[in-house]
Amino acid sequence: MKKFLVKAFCFLSFITSVNSNYAQCSQDQVGAINYSVTSQFSDMAVAPNGLLYSFAYNSGVGKFYLHSISAPSSSWTPVANINGSTSTKPVIQVSKTGKVYVALKDDAAGQVGKLFYLSGATFIQLGSPFSGANKVSDLSIALNSLGEEYVAYTDITNGNRSTVKKWDGSSWINVGTGTVSINSGYYNSLIIDKTDAPVLAFQDLNSGNKITVMKFNGTSWNFSTSVGSSPTNARLKLGQNGDYYLGYTEDTNNGVVQKFNGSSWSQLGSSIPNLSPTSNAFDLDLDPNDMPYIIALNNTSFYAVAFRYTGSWSNVFGGNISGVTTVNTNVAVDYKGTPYFFYVDQPSNYGLNVKTVTDPTNIVSQPASPTVCNGFLGSIGVGYSGPTPAFQWQVLSAGTFTNILTGGNTAPLNYTATPGFQYYRCVMGTSCKNIISNTSTVTVNTLTVSTTFTNPTCFNSGNGSISASVTGGSGSYTYSWSPVGGTSATATGLYWNTYTLSVTDVMNGCIDTKT
Numbered sequence: 001m002k003k004f005l006v007k008a009f010c011f012l013s014f015i016t017s018v019n020s021n022y023a024q025c026s027q028d029q030v031g032a033i034n035y036s037v038t039s040q041f042s043d044m045a046v047a048p049n050g051l052l053y054s055f056a057y058n059s060g061v062g063k064f065y066l067h068s069i070s071a072p073s074s075s076w077t078p079v080a081n082i083n084g085s086t087s088t089k090p091v092i093q094v095s096k097t098g099k100v101y102v103a104l105k106d107d108a109a110g111q112v113g114k115l116f117y118l119s120g121a122t123f124i125q126l127g128s129p130f131s132g133a134n135k136v137s138d139l140s141i142a143l144n145s146l147g148e149e150y151v152a153y154t155d156i157t158n159g160n161r162s163t164v165k166k167w168d169g170s171s172w173i174n175v176g177t178g179t180v181s182i183n184s185g186y187y188n189s190l191i192i193d194k195t196d197a198p199v200l201a202f203q204d205l206n207s208g209n210k211i212t213v214m215k216f217n218g219t220s221w222n223f224s225t226s227v228g229s230s231p232t233n234a235r236l237k238l239g240q241n242g243d244y245y246l247g248y249t250e251d252t253n254n255g256v257v258q259k260f261n262g263s264s265w266s267q268l269g270s271s272i273p274n275l276s277p278t279s280n281a282f283d284l285d286l287d288p289n290d291m292p293y294i295i296a297l298n299n300t301s302f303y304a305v306a307f308r309y310t311g312s313w314s315n316v317f318g319g320n321i322s323g324v325t326t327v328n329t330n331v332a333v334d335y336k337g338t339p340y341f342f343y344v345d346q347p348s349n350y351g352l353n354v355k356t357v358t359d360p361t362n363i364v365s366q367p368a369s370p371t372v373c374n375g376f377l378g379s380i381g382v383g384y385s386g387p388t389p390a391f392q393w394q395v396l397s398a399g400t401f402t403n404i405l406t407g408g409n410t411a412p413l414n415y416t417a418t419p420g421f422q423y424y425r426c427v428m429g430t431s432c433k434n435i436i437s438n439t440s441t442v443t444v445n446t447l448t449v450s451t452t453f454t455n456p457t458c459f460n461s462g463n464g465s466i467s468a469s470v471t472g473g474s475g476s477y478t479y480s481w482s483p484v485g486g487t488s489a490t491a492t493g494l495y496w497n498t499y500t501l502s503v504t505d506v507m508n509g510c511i512d513t514k515t
Contacts, residue, residue, distance in 0.1 A: 025432035027317050030072045030340060030354035037065065040280075040350050044342040045092045046332040047100075052340060054352055055092040055102050057085075064090060064104060066118065072356055082116060082123050084108050089280050089328065093141040103130075103139045103151055111135035113153050115167070130165045130172040134158060140190040142198065150175065152190035152200055160184035162202040164216070176221050180214060182206045187234040187248075187279075194242035199224075201236040201246055211248050213260075225265050227258060233282035239290040240400050247284035247292070249277040253299045257284060257292055257309065268292065269312045274299045280328045287333040288401075288436045289392075289427045295321070295331040295341050304329055304343040308433070316341075316432070321355050337427075337436040359432040361386035367426065367440035372417045373510035374446040381412030382426045382437050389428035389435065396423035396439070419446045446472045447512035449503050456496055464494035466501070468514065474507035 042056030090104040100118035112129035113136035134157035162185025184205040204212035207226040230251040244260040255272035303320040365383030456464035485491030
């Protein structure tokens with residue numbers, strides 16, 4: 001079989017002189033200006049396409065506002081709003097298809113919990129209040145693989161118990177029998193895991209105010225663990241491979257992140273000291289390669305600080321994000337690996353602020369998505385400028401990108417085409433962040449040749465024939481028989497012998513042989 005080498009080279013951009021600050025991460029404002037919401041109650045999310053959303057309550061006018069921004073250099077754009085009032089942090093969640101959901105406690109309606117989804121420029125409430133007439137706090141939203149909506153909340157009316165409800169298409173129903181927590185439960189954080197099972201983390205009075213994690217098995221909630229020293233701000237996240245990541249702050253002013261691999265919990269690195277356990281002052285998110293980021297408040301200055309984990313915890317910017325007293329922090333990481341840090345400036349009338357990391361290394365050309373022939377040797381690369389990063393190529397397997405262990409740390413990546421589609425991406429590790437390339441889709445054309453034959457009537461008779469049929473490819477082929485047989489799909493006048501057919505796809509040059 002003939003093989004071709006398909007190359008997509010890795011281009012480098014060199015500079016002749018580098019100053020000592022060039023390789024440092026820079027802190028950049030997201031949006032041309034901050035917009036003031038006169039409230040500390042707000043949340044942030046990033047959509048699958050990279051669009052950034054903020055959802056915040058403006059106490060001056062009694063409305064919840066949704067804003068969006070598509071690039072750090074542009075301005076925040078008003079999207080929609082909801083009338084109401086609140087004394088609890090609202091939450092926002094964006095589905096895999098880009099559908100925006102928000103949950104809020106509406107004080108004006110008796111402190112009940114409501115879930116809305118965005119339709120165009122209008123928010124539409126999903127059914128009646130999910131808490132009925134009961135008062136709520138500590139909200140969380142999660143969506144399963146079918147896009148079905150779940151909410152978790154503290155049911156103030158029912159003894160402050162943690163509760164999870166699901167929208168069944170016409171009404172809100174309990175997940176499990178009654179509440180999740182036996183006694184009071186706060187700081188609810190809800191995810192849907194790889195098996196589509198709801199998993200809830202909450203501060204549990206029944207376990208000495210530790211963070212309890214419970215999973216729903218289809219009929220009841222099962223206990224997983226209780227951790228922490230009087231922890232607050234539970235944040236539960238799902239890794240790409242199905243691992244759970246749990247972050248929280250402790251009354252000892254430490255920040256902690258733990259990971260559950262399916263059988264046991266283990267702490268990531270050392271505890272991060274001098275972080276405030278104030279409510280809504282801590283958040284956790286993962287980049288597409290499961291690298292954790294946290295944002296919190298310095299316990300002394302109450303300025304916002306950010307950390308990331310690469311085997312140990314390091315300050316993203318080498319210092320504070322904010323230069324003023326801050327409340328209500330959030331972090332969200334987009335599909336390219338760029339983190340966004342969200343906080344509210346207390347001195348500026350509770351104005352929202354969002355910062356991001358600008359890396360001196362940048363992708364200037366994305367991996368190609370070639371169409372190649374089965375068995376051909378190919379190569380894909382990423383073009384970049386700036387300091388050379390650490391390369392880790394990954395391949396999509398069973399819905400998850402996994403590291404290519406052999407030959408996956410080179411630029412470009414060499415591969416052998418196999419039937420079907422192959423999906424690759426490059427994770428470029430720098431001192432600032434992981435930079436995730438677009439996904440390269442390798443389409444593999446596969447020709448399959450089958451034959452039927454008529455044997456010669458006797459050894460010396462040249463009346464045998466072989467007919468070929470071809471599937472796959474473009475449908476336009478050339479044929480070559482050897483040692484004889486001509487150039488059509490059927491070779492006639494054949495004697496007893498061994499014959500080889502070579503079929504070439506006219507459109508893409510792919511070749512298959514049959515003997």
